[in-house]
Amino acid sequence: xxxxxxxxxxxxxxxxxxxxxxxxxxxxxxxxxxxxxxxxxxxxxxxxxxxxxxxxxxxxxxxxxxxxxxxxxxxxxxxxxxxxxxxxxxxxxxxxxxxxxxxxxxxxxxxxxxxxxxxxxxxxxxxxxxxxxxxxxxxxxxxxxxxxxxxxxxxxxxxxxxxxxxxxxxxxxxxxxxxxxxxxxxxx
Ligand code: AR6
Numbered sequence: 078x079x080x081x082x083x084x085x086x087x088x089x090x091x092x093x094x095x096x097x098x099x100x101x102x103x104x105x106x107x108x109x110x111x112x113x114x115x116x117x118x119x120x121x122x123x124x125x126x127x128x129x130x131x132x133x134x135x136x137x138x139x140x141x142x143x144x145x146x147x148x149x150x151x152x153x154x155x156x157x158x159x160x161x162x163x164x165x166x167x168x169x170x171x172x173x174x175x176x177x178x179x180x181x182x183x184x185x186x187x188x189x190x191x192x193x194x195x196x197x198x199x200x201x202x203x204x205x206x207x208x209x210x211x212x213x214x215x216x217x218x219x220x221x222x223x224x225x226x227x228x229x230x231x232x233x234x235x236x237x238x239x240x241x242x243x244x245x246x247x248x249x250x251x252x253x254x255x256x257x258x259x260x261x262x263x264x265x
Contacts, residue, residue: 081245083252086259089229092237093222095255097248100203100241101130104159107197108152110188112205113165117143117151123203127163131156139165147174148183152191162195164188168206171213178220181206185224192235199237204247214247218254226262 081097100123103109112123117139119128128135134156142151142165150166166188169180184205192200202221206212218240225238240255242248 081248083248086255088226088259088262089232090236091229091232093225093240093255093259094238095240095242095248095251097243097245098241099126099243100201101126101158103201103239103241106160106199106201106237106239108162108164108188108192108195108200109155109158109160110150110200110202110205111163111165112203112208112210113145113167115144115146115167117145117165120209122208127158131158131163135163148180148187150184150187150191152195161197162191164191164200166205168210168212171206171211177206177212178216181212181217181220182224185221186228189225189228189232189235193233196234198234199239200235201239201241203241203243204251207247214250215254218251219258222251222255222258226258 083095085092085094111127114120138153145167147167147169152164155163166184169177207214207217
């Protein structure tokens with residue numbers, strides 16, 4: 078369920094939006110992104126919510142693609158989730174996997190590449206690495222939106238990108254960062 082959202086930003090015909098909600102309940106999105114572990118097994122936070130909702134078939138399908146390294150992404154079916162695909166991204170552990178900003182940016186880039194490769198229209202991300210992996214929220218939001226906005230002019234199938242934030246403070250922070258970065262871009 079999505080209970081709160083902010084005004085979207087349009088860039089080259091691509092809609093960017095931040096919503097408060099649960100990544101496992103994004104019924105209108107083609108792909109949802111998991112904040113995975115290297116083995117692609119279930120965990121807490123985002124991974125727990127997605128694996129619970131998807132059922133055991135998700136972990137079974139992903140086992141053959143594991144392990145993945147920080148910055149990498151792989152795609153699978155969505156099983157019992159209300160989406161077409163799940164994209165598993167391994168974000169960097171803050172302070173351990175270096176260079177962490179580049180690795181986090183690679184997650185967003187690789188997820189967009191997979192979405193395009195499968196001709197999908199919409200993708201919903203959680204705030205990768207900002208929970209158990211300890212990445213400071215504002216720095217992570219800047220990496221996310223800088224990376225995603227830089228892709229817009231070359232996208233063919235992706236027209237809708239959503240960041241799903243768990244709580245109100247994270248929604249407000251992401252909305253502010255998205256607006257700041259898109260304004261900086263527009264005036265450059
Ligand atoms: N929907 C949207 N956002 C959520 C949800 C949800 N259902 N649950 C938590 N968040 P995390 P990471 C927020 O820890 O830091 C896992 O156990 C949360 O508040 O899920 O990349 C894996 O197995 C935070 O802001 O991902 C890995 O080992 C953000 O989502 C490891 O933790 C990411 O939190 C991955 O850690």
